[in-house]
Amino acid sequence: MRYPLIDDGELAEPAWATINEQVATAGWRRSARAVPAALATVVLLAWRTSRRWTALAATAHLAAGALQAVGLFAVADAFTTLLDGAPNPDRLLDSVPSLLLVGLAHTARTTVGAVAHLAQAALAPRVEYAARHGIHRAVLDVAPVAFSDADFVELVRQGGMHGVWAVRRSVQAASDLLAALVALAVALAVVTTFHPWLLPALLLAAAANGWAAMRAARLSYTSFLRMVARDRQAWLVGDLITGAESAMEVRAFLLEEVLLDEHARVSERLNADAVRTEARCAAIRLGGRALAAAGGLGAYCTLGVLLYTQQVPLSLAGTAVVAISGAAASLSQAIREFNAMYENSFYIDLRARLLDECRRRRGAARSRSAPPDPATITLRGVTFAYPGQHEPAVRDVDLTLRRGQVVALVGENGSGKSTLSRLICGLFTPDTGQVLWDDVDLATAAPPRTSLIAQDPVRWPVSAATNICISDLDGERARWPDSARTAGADTLIEALPRREDTVLSTLFAGGHGLSTGQWQRIAAARGHFRTAPLLIADEPTASLDALAEARVFDALCGNEGASNRTTVLVTHRLGNVRNADLIVVLERGRIVATGTHAELISRPGPYRLLYDSASEGSAAR
Numbered sequence: 001m002r003y004p005l006i007d008d009g010e011l012a013e014p015a016w017a018t019i020n021e022q023v024a025t026a027g028w029r030r031s032a033r034a035v036p037a038a039l040a041t042v043v044l045l046a047w048r049t050s051r052r053w054t055a056l057a058a059t060a061h062l063a064a065g066a067l068q069a070v071g072l073f074a075v076a077d078a079f080t081t082l083l084d085g086a087p088n089p090d091r092l093l094d095s096v097p098s099l100l101l102v103g104l105a106h107t108a109r110t111t112v113g114a115v116a117h118l119a120q121a122a123l124a125p126r127v128e129y130a131a132r133h134g135i136h137r138a139v140l141d142v143a144p145v146a147f148s149d150a151d152f153v154e155l156v157r158q159g160g161m162h163g164v165w166a167v168r169r170s171v172q173a174a175s176d177l178l179a180a181l182v183a184l185a186v187a188l189a190v191v192t193t194f195h196p197w198l199l200p201a202l203l204l205a206a207a208a209n210g211w212a213a214m215r216a217a218r219l220s221y222t223s224f225l226r227m228v229a230r231d232r233q234a235w236l237v238g239d240l241i242t243g244a245e246s247a248m249e250v251r252a253f254l255l256e257e258v259l260l261d262e263h264a265r266v267s268e269r270l271n272a273d274a275v276r277t278e279a280r281c282a283a284i285r286l287g288g289r290a291l292a293a294a295g296g297l298g299a300y301c302t303l304g305v306l307l308y309t310q311q312v313p314l315s316l317a318g319t320a321v322v323a324i325s326g327a328a329a330s331l332s333q334a335i336r337e338f339n340a341m342y343e344n345s346f347y348i349d350l351r352a353r354l355l356d357e358c359r360r361r362r363g364a365a366r367s368r369s370a371p372p373d374p375a376t377i378t379l380r381g382v383t384f385a386y387p388g389q390h391e392p393a394v395r396d397v398d399l400t401l402r403r404g405q406v407v408a409l410v411g412e413n414g415s416g417k418s419t420l421s422r423l424i425c426g427l428f429t430p431d432t433g434q435v436l437w438d439d440v441d442l443a444t445a446a447p448p449r450t451s452l453i454a455q456d457p458v459r460w461p462v463s464a465a466t467n468i469c470i471s472d473l474d475g476e477r478a479r480w481p482d483s484a485r486t487a488g489a490d491t492l493i494e495a496l497p498r499r500e501d502t503v504l505s506t507l508f509a510g511g512h513g514l515s516t517g518q519w520q521r522i523a524a525a526r527g528h529f530r531t532a533p534l535l536i537a538d539e540p541t542a543s544l545d546a547l548a549e550a551r552v553f554d555a556l557c558g559n560e561g562a563s564n565r566t567t568v569l570v571t572h573r574l575g576n577v578r579n580a581d582l583i584v585v586l587e588r589g590r591i592v593a594t595g596t597h598a599e600l601i602s603r604p605g606p607y608r609l610l611y612d613s614a615s616e617g618s619a620a621r
């Protein structure tokens with residue numbers, strides 16, 4: 001029997017989903033606050049985005065309401081004139097001004113409605129952009145370590161996607177709600193002028209409908225939260241099926257059916273929950289509508305009784321019917337929009353939680369700057385664990401790096417080399433201990449200027465030249481050919497169809513793909529282009545051929561600019577670190593040996609073991 005690719009036991013709900021679930025089921029008091037809070041968020045976003053369109057939309061809706069009132073009172077006037085006593089041609093003539101007013105009010109209301117619709121249509125995309133921009137800004141301010149936390153990554157995905165859509169939908173819902181509330185207030189005011197007893201029946205209809213709609217919205221949202229982990233699983237498997245990165249292995253290992261089965265298995269659970277939730281929602285809505293219909297019927301029966309007992313004159317019966325049906329229509333519209341806002345409020349809340357989480361993970365404001373050209377970088381008792389991990393990836397590290405030195409970090413896979421390099425350059429902040437650039441603790445300073453040749457570099461979908469210059473867009477662009485030459489990327493760029501202007505992405509017409517090694521050369525050129533006091537080169541030659549590798553190491557450890565900067569080299573190619581000024585050997589996050597190649601190789605220890613096994617490996621090859 002085939003076992004599931006991802007064990008269901010590992011599908012823990014993210015912490016934020018559990019918290020939001022508690023909030024969603026917290027009771028009606030929270031619910032009463034949810035819609036005004038969501039409305040405030042959307043109105044504020046709209047106001048900041050465009051005061052003109054927001055004011056126009058609000059004014060148009062209010063004007064439409066006022067015109068509806070004028071129309072209703074004109075109808076009442078016309079009916080009273082026409083039906084007061086026996087009909088005759090004079091009364092018909094007397095009612096003409098009121099009938100004209102009805103027509104005018106209706107035309108004006110339709111025109112104002114169209115203006116409101118236009119303002120709403122102009123606002124929605126702008127507000128959506130503002131909401132998305134806010135998330136982008138907040139996420140970009142987050143410290144990089146946050147992206148090692150799966151919960152946060154999922155919150156960014158869901159909060160970004162659903163939160164932004166909820167804001168956009170809410171622009172429409174909020175405008176329609178305003179329109180419906182104005183219309184409702186007008187209709188209820190008119191109905192109440194006939195007799196106050198008509199009001200409770202209509203309100204009963206509203207309450208029943210509203211209760212059902214809100215309860216259904218809560219059920220849908222808690223189902224969404226319950227299914228977050230499984231939805232992520234379905235998304236991951238879907239991505240493996242359709243993604244470019246997995247396309248080769250999926251076919252080579254004949255995983256097509258396995259992935260389709262896995263997707264079917266996960267989707268089945270998702271669908272079953274969706275159907276169960278929808279069935280419960282439908283039953284609740286049905287109950288609500290039945291009660292609402294009873295309320296509507298009650299209003300008409302009350303009117304009948306009032307007419308029968310002559311508490312309302314027959315001449316006003318027509319207007320009363322128009323007002324009651326108008327009030328009922330406005331009520332159901334208001335409830336529909338309130339419900340839409342209520343549903344959206346959960347996702348707007350999710351967006352707020354994402355923004356809060358980004359603020360929390362942004363770290364303290366730093367008033368100082370790191371020295372631009374430090375003579376020493378000192379680590380004192382540095383320990384660091386990734387979010388959610390008990391075992392530190394780096395522990396109790398004391399180390400001093402001096403300007404001009406090439407420091408090689410070596411050790412087995414997972415020994416903490418990359419993590420340590422990120423701590424040295426301030427990308428990560430230690431849990432305990434300090435990283436000092438001269439005497440400035442990086443925990444208290446703005447991020448220092450660093451250059452990086454990443455282990456898995458970003459394949460920027462831009463031109464070859466910009467791919468190099470992107471490390472320093474304010475730098476002198478004309479220098480890029482030197483950096484390309486230093487990294488051995490010059491010949492590959494010359495061979496591209498449009499040379500340095502060729503876009504390095506096959507997603508664009510005329511774009512060009514590169515091999516892994518070619519990308520690594522571009523990444524090395526990018527690292528060299530940025531002038532910084534510290535260069536981190538994390539496995540810069542893992543995919544390079546021997547010639548290119550020698551060239552890159554030459555550039556890193558040789559003379560070109562190396563004397564003014566500190567170079568941290570993370571590598572498994574021990575043959576190439578012989579010239580390093582300092583070699584640091586790591587084992588399970590701890591430094592177990594430091595020295596030059598000559599010092600370390602002269603005595604038995606972890607470095608000699610690593611070096612001998614690497615040499616045996618290359619001799620055997």
Ligand SMILES: Nc1ncnc2c1ncn2[C@@H]1O[C@H](COP(=O)(O)OP(=O)(O)OP(=O)(O)O)[C@@H](O)[C@H]1O
Nearest residue numbers: 148386389393411412413414415416417418419420
């Ligand atoms: N994003 C992450 N989240 C959680 N743990 C991580 C993460 N990245 C690395 N680790 C853990 O931290 C430890 C050190 O990882 P690191 O990448 O620093 O090792 P390394 O020596 O650079 O390995 P390699 O030579 O394979 O690149 C490992 O045990 C790894 O499992």
